[in-house]
């Protein structure tokens with residue numbers, strides 16, 4: 001549905017996006033993840049035909065964003081970083097205007113607007129002037145605007161920004177419910193958002209893609225294997241010495257040294273070293289209170305990828 | 315066509331849902347009305363004076379031409395007021411879209427830049443037409459007192475309308491250049507003023523240069539219209555001026571897209 005081949009975009013000397021290539025299947029939800037100034041917005045603007053790329057090609061629904069931009073525009077719904085709202089208009093009039101310029105046929109317009117207001121739960125404010133709405137509601141009107149012509153592809157730039165926790169959950173549910181019928185790309189720098197809503201993630205940093213994979217396999221592959229928290233009662237140095245001696249253990253770090261408990265973090269590349277840890281502690285006659293396996297979070301993957309990139313660059 | 319209409323209607327609604335349309339129309343009519351009153355009362359006094367002199371010398375009173383002596387200066391005054399007010403009408407057309415980010419909606423919708431520019435241009439033109447229609451009521455007033463010729467009045471209004479469209483087309487252009495409405499309005503004003511002023515200075519420079527200057531002057535071309543003379547030369551001048559403004563707007567939007575502004 002979306003095919004991006006070696007797209008770059010320069011702003012003068014600044015390279016905002018460098019040789020980015022990725023592919024999104026029909027019905028997928030893909031998360032675009034990256035720190036500030038990574039190039040997420042720029043990439044999305046290229047896909048929505050707002051910005052031309054300096055080089056490379058991008059296709060949406062089989063149409064080139066440059067050569068067939070009108071065909072692409074008919075098929076996309078776009079929520080920019082700042083929702084594009086005409087502040088002095090009423091919600092309903094605004095959606096009517098958007099439906100018109102998106103090419104919704106006059107007979108379908110009324111129904112399309114009612115449907116989308118229902119989906120985004122803004123039907124109660126349909127006659128309010130947009131500038132009088134709260135930030136969260138403005139954001140919803142922005143989402144409604146992107147959906148009103150029932151586009152094949154949805155491109156959402158930080159859709160949950162400025163919402164309260166309940167609304168965030170609602171919007172995520174909304175996005176998930178749209179998958180299947182729509183192909184969705186959303187950008188965010190909130191990691192849990194990606195693991196919660198997206199099937200696949202593209203991690204971008206300083207204009208380049210540093211990883212792309214399904215959310216599950218990415219967490220398995222990266223961040224240096226597995227991690228365990230061990231709670232015992234013994235001098236830290238002594239425990240560390242013994243645990244580091246286990247062949248599969250890579251690293252042992254202190255988490256907290258109390259006068260009763262010592263908590264350590266043990267890392268191993270690919271082994272579940274819990275039995276060995278338990279045996280070592282028991283053999284040394286130390287008390288064992290707890291061994292816990294810490295799942296690797298996307299957060300770790302992200303930090304790992306984005307900071308190692310930084311290290312390589314400097 | 316549907317896109318053009320959608321944009322045109324949205325702009326019109328937006329004018330009338332903010333104070334701008336009312337303020338501009340109101341002030342334009344008030345100023346034009348005031349000057350109308352001054353010019354007409356001056357004209358009436360002059361007529362009376364001539365009448366009295368004629369009686370004194372026992373001659374037939376001279377015929378004074380309302381069209382030349384009253385309507386022409388009124389039209390000239392209105393062309394100046396339009397210069398003050400039309401930049402305020404056009405300043406938001408693109409600047410506001412840029413500032414608020416709605417330009418991203420516009421430029422990612424299946425609307426061509428030409429449709430958008432023309433929709434906005436026509437909306438401002440329609441507002442100007444309303445302003446002119448208001449002043450037409452004053453002119454009708456003259457028919458109660460004298461016998462002005464209708465043809466020259468309509469020609470004069472056509473000229474005024476074309477002159478206004480010239481302001482508006484460059485107003486659209488300057489509004490594509492910045493997200494700041496004040497800057498858009500001021501640059502439109504200064505630019506148009508320049509094209510007025512080269513008419514004034516044409517008297518102070520060498521003859522050939524002076525002719526060139528007055529050929530480009532917005533206001534030189536207007537005087538024939540105000541006198542009631544319709545000349546294709548002037549028509550072509552205004553139409554090319556308008557075309558130029560719209561063309562530059564188009565170029566500016568496209569190049570802003572490439573530069574990422």
Ligand SMILES: Nc1ncnc2c1ncn2[C@@H]1O[C@H](COP(=O)(O)OP(=O)(O)OP(=O)(O)O)[C@@H](O)[C@H]1O
Nearest residue numbers: 011014016035036037038039040041042043574575
């Ligand atoms: N119009 C522009 N002119 C000049 N530089 C730009 C422009 N737009 C983006 N950039 C630069 O390109 C880089 C990428 O910006 P972009 O907005 O794509 O980042 P982002 O990933 O969306 O960041 P954020 O999470 O803060 O929204 C930044 O260094 C930015 O300064």
Ligand SMILES: [Mg+2]
Nearest residue numbers: 040041042081
């Ligand atoms: Mg961004």
